[in-house]
Amino acid sequence: MLGDVWLWVAVEWAPPTYLEFYARGGFDAPTVVALLVAALVKAALLWLILRAPAPGPLDRQAKALRRLLYLAVAYTLVLWYPIALLPDAVDAVFQLALWTAIDVLYLLVIRWRSRMLRAAAGAMFAVELAGMANELLDELDLPELGPGGIVELGLVLGGVAATIITVVGQRRDGRWSRGTLAAGWLSVGVYALVIPFNFLFERISSGKEAVLVMMGAVGLVGTVWIAATARELPAEGRPADLPPVRRRVIRVAVAAVAVLPVIALIHPEQTPHLTYTGWSMDCYDRPRFGDLEPAEHDAAFLCRARSTEGGVPPMFPDSLSDQAILAYGRALCRTKDRDEQEAILTRAGSARPAGGADPWDLVYVCPEIVGATHPELLRSSTETETAYTAHIAEENAKCRDPWPRTKAVAQATAKYFLFADGDHGYLVHDPGDEAADLAAEQAMDKVYDDNALIGVAGSAVLIGHVEDVSDLCLTVKAFRTAPPRRTAGWDQVNEVPIVSRSGRLAVPEMGEGGDVGAGAPMPNLAIAGKGRYRLRVYVRVDDAGQEHHLVVAFPGASRKRLELKP
Template identity: 40%
Template sequence: MSRRHLGLLAAGLYLVSVAVAAVIAIANDDLRVFYLGVVWEWAGGGFMLGDGFPEAGDMAAGLAVVAVLNAWMFWQVLRLPPRADKGADRRVIRLRRLLYLAAAYSAVLWLPSELLPDALAEALFLLVWAPLWVTFLLVLTGESWRFRALGLVFAAICVALSVESAIDELPGVVWPNTGWLLSLVDSAWLLMILLAQRRDERWSRATVTLGLAGLTMPFAFEFFGALLVPFLGPEALVINWLSDELNVFYTVWLARSAHELAGPGAGSAPAGVASGGPPRAVRIVSAAVVLVPVIGMIEPEERPRLTYSGWDDRCYEWTMQYRPYGDTRPEDRERAFICHARTTMDGVPPMFPDTLADQYVLAYGRRLCQAREREEQVALLEEAGSERSGWGADPDDLVFLCPDVVGARQPDLLRSEAEKKADEDRFVAEENARCPEAWPRVRARREGTSAYFLFEGGGYAVYDPEGEIGEESWDAALDDGFVGAAGGAVTVMTESENQPMCLTVKAFDSAPPLRLKGWEQVTEVGVVSTSGRLLVPMMEDGAEQGTAVRLPNLAVKGPGRYRVRVYAGGGEDAYEQHLIVVFPGRSGKKVEYVR
């Protein structure tokens, strides 16, 4: 297969994967799937949709543009035929390899780097780009020493800022955000390279033009996107967002620069530099550009380290999503404890002062683990200067530092979400199995039996989910002490609370026989269903009350008026049991059969 055909194949496969992602996104009504197929990243829950953000259609159009550009990038990069390095000196060969590596990183290798720890990913970025920033300046021909010196200054600043970014990702290190400065200096370095390439016959005008596009288009899109927001509204943000996805021109420029470097004249050495290799002075300066910023940023080990606050993005999964110990990787457990210790969520003060270094926070945490009495914990927190010393230490926080100690006292804190969910499902299934059908001899058009888990205060409702459900039915039930109805809802009060009860529902096409024997309370009321549904809520999505299994829609005749007959019984030794009978009926009158 020729290189040209390989480029077409890669672009075609990418577009096919994008098309599949688009179909899945449409089927599931989830634009994030299309986003994943286009840019190979999973977007967050909000994904720029909602008030103040572009419509889904505008975002989809922007993604389609990015997909086409990415396909063009794969075709351009992979269609370039290989060239031999015959006649090229070592610096040219080295630069070509660095350029191809940078192009691969920009196109696809960034994806596996996302799976690495943040500090390691930043270090990988530095290893790819730092040699390129220096080596490119050494192979340019016809440039003055002043030009190269200025380029080396820019390269040194880029290396220093990249080292700072890598160190900032280490636990316990906080640096100012200098990403904007790195982008600015790197752009200045690239502009110098493009000026030199234009004067160097080894590179074509097309390559230089693509480099200029890679340099200017992201800034232009971001500028004009922000400028147009007051006039076009949120839709203009799509233009702004595209600025982050327009690195395709830069990637193609990297690949073409490497390819054309092996053309005629590739072996030429820079003016004033011997072909056998750069002079000792140039090698020393180039090495210093890379190494000196690294050495200068090494911190003394004894220096107190401060890390992120509880509001930091890197703490989000513990302070906002409440990731438990069982779902936290061993290497992240100290971070999780520090995040909990420094959080100020819900307006609470941090466990330790902001000025206390991480080493001391961890040391105090381990001492808190060994404290058996609450008074000991309070004394330790007071010693550390804690603003919440009177509260003691929360085992949910300490478990990340000393799982053996906390787990021996509260083993539930060691479980993962999956284990907790399995236990909850097992408990719900067992409780549901204890509930028999309340009226087994009479078959209804629709029926079902389930355990109903009651919350504080007890009570439940039969309601139209699309109707107006206010407080009227609850107030009426409280006044009656048993059943209240208003609009599209019927509320039933229970004797039990904070425990399961048994509930059977039956829906008939017409009024069934009245059954009173064995029931302590029987009341019938009227309800209106405008949507053609009358439901009992199921316990799902984190709810603390509802049925164990989904019960059927009780509005068998669709929209209209229905009668709801409520039976209640059961004793102290057995679960409270209710029977709900629903059938069409125009009357809204309340009737009490047994009280």
């Protein structure tokens, strides 16, 4: 009746400032229902928390434990908000100090009736406190005990183990009622519920606020157990056991809390399995078909089918199950053209049906079909590297030195590979020059200034290609003096200046996995060290359409461009 603000404050016991964080536009119907149900649950649990302490004498250690336990209850209900206004490190120090004292008193006050059980309790308490200490180190920007994810998991598991062993100790002690022990076991169930909840929360498409509200209400079970532990500390006047009917109800509730999280993790076959998805880092590796075991092929296709690499939508929506995606993938393998693929992807609800599916993705689900037309996709990484090396060597062998009898100080002949969709040409440059990138850009801008297709800019010369080719045969030779011109048999011969500021002049080579550059190691053409050089560039195209280049370098101070043969 009073609106969302008052409903939130009444149920969540939190200032309305937190309302904006969870529901800026107001509550939807499921959240309102969850808040009303949570109000009843929390009212019942609060009644259990605020029951008066049991009468009876207490020694000094038991009194201290009771006060600290009630302080932990007060923190959960009230004190968390004013402490949250302080730096996070203050909260971490308070929690560590409080639970260190409580755990030590647990070891002293509870009658464990077994040295092994007491030692096990001490070990579990130490693990729990180590997790809290790690949080404090994180808040203080100090080196942590270990990776955050591992320590956080250890904290959760340590908390579960510490709670279990404490409840076992209370049962062996005999002071605490069945209701208190049941609250302890229920708090263990809440811990077990937190793990799958955190795992599934990011995948909940709607109703997040309702789930958070109910989780907050259920989380008070642990506070009920702490308050009941403090209330029943006196050895005399032990509360009477619960009636049989109430005991059965509590057992059913404990079993439900323990079993329901496990059931929530079991998906029906029509829902998508999210163990290998587009957000997995493995998807960016794109393993080759030949490197995977047969059992891994389907998972690799699912990864590619759900991948959002490059910011593009996935091939299939997350609403489809793994089985459905695999079936659609095999159907895509049997299509004859892109139109059929688009129809299948549209039927599957794809966000990009016009993109179709590529053979290197489909090979994982139908290798027998894709391999018939693209056998290279079936290779392993080793086989691919071997085939690639053999291909480069074969291409290099097709190129011959046009001046075989004229030996230079340094020389090499190889196939130079350009971009498949066209390239400006190749560079002869000084890679050690501080302005190497700028010189390369300027040379590229000047490459079309005249018909010679040679751009000159200080320490970089970009040599263009005559024909529309994707590769050419390149020979480079470095001489100490200018060799004879020998222009016969060449279509173009030009001579241009270049400077080496670091003592190097090189032609780019193909890098590891690269597609552009010389297919073999290229020598340093600046054989006289730093200084000015001349480049004489010979170009011709044979009857088969293969383009051949000869680049001759030698020291020379002239800055003129010479056209030796048009």
